[in-house]
Amino acid sequence: MQSPLFAFTEQQSQERYAIQNPQMLRIHLEGHDDVLARKGAMVAYQGLIEFDGEYQSGQQQRARANTGEGLDPMRCSGQGTIYLANLAQYIHIVDIDQQGLVVDSSYVLALDSVLHTESIAVDSQYGISGSGKYQLNISGSGKVALMTSGQPLMMQVTPDKYVNCDADAIVGWSKSLRVQMQAQTSSSNVRRRRGNTGEGWELSFMGSGFVLVQPSEVLPPQNVVMQGMAAQYGMGQQGARGQNRGNVWE
Template identity: 75%
Template sequence: MQSPLFTYTEQQTQDRYTVQNPQLLRVALTGHDDVLARKGAMVAYQGLIEFDGEYQSDQQRRARAHTGEGLDLMRCHGQGTVYFANLAQHVHLVDVDQDGLTVDSAYVLAMDSTLNHTVVAVDSQYGISGSGKYQLHITGRGKVALMTSGQPLMMQVTPDRYINADADAVVAWSSGLRVQMQAQTHSSGVRRRRGSTGEGWELSFLGQGFALVQPSEVMAPQHANIGDGVLAQFGMGQQGAHGQNQGNVWN
């Protein structure tokens, strides 16, 4: 049998993490270090690999119940190669260092099991449209595989150059940045979208680091909880200030 499909063979590399193609992640396991992946994200594997549901502590369960933010993970261990993907979204690898990474949990595909993640609140008076005002703070040393709908934009933030981005398009940012939510609107009601432009809440980043933005505000990742209908556009859905996570008080 012959076909151009045979050009799409697996990557021959000794690296633990490899982007097999823009929408597919390859992870090599040697039996020593496990990888945590989004539940249901495995599309193929070779070798002796086992998949188990990842334990959630009481604190993680309480955080998920109060904020809607958290990770549904499976632990992958053994010896072999496993491939992960989610709705053909683009995959990107990030090395987490001492500065840490803040990310919307809906865009996490996989991570090293040595990393820690906790729920943190974004500094805002109102709920963030769509993405939720609670995020995950990932700390430690290791790799995280993020997903975006399309090729993203990495924006550098410096002390003399702050960045504003649509809250629905922000995927992740350096944890050392100062972050505030704002709505540049001339409307007297903060719940209204910005006049007739269709624009709403923004995140403002200040300090030294980066902010990762995807070219989409519509296509939500699998299992993402963004509220219901038009309410989610105004921060009033399940992820909004008038939903489950009122008061921005979770810690």
């Protein structure tokens, strides 16, 4: 049998985390280095691998219920190789160090189990819980695999060059940055979505570090009908980001 399909063979690599192709991640386990992965993200594996639900304390469960952020992953352990993917999204490997990473948990595909995660609140000068209000803070030393819809843009932030990003397009940023949620409206009513421009909440970053933005404002899955003013203006859990249940930890 012959086919161009046979050209898509396994990529040989000595790295523990390796990109099999732009939309598939390969992780090698040696029996002492468990990985936490998005539930249902396994597409193939080789060897003796076990998949188990990850225990969450009552505090973690309450925090996730109250904020909409936090991980509810599966634990991958054993000896062998696992392949992970999600909706053909692009995958990127990040080495976490002392700098730390703040990220929307919707975009986490996998991470080393030794890393520490906690939900944090993003400042809002208006005190409105809008899209991007809570994020996931990842600290420690290890690797994280992130997903983006399309090829992302990495933007450098310096003390004399701050960056503003759409709250629905932001993937993550370095922990050292100062961030504030704001809405540049021309109306005294801050709930107005910038008149008829279609633009809403944004995050403003200052300091020294980086910001990762994807070329897509997260859209709801097919056949989902959103209703109400909150959905129209993309705010909170009723907005496009909140309703995108296909891209969150279940």
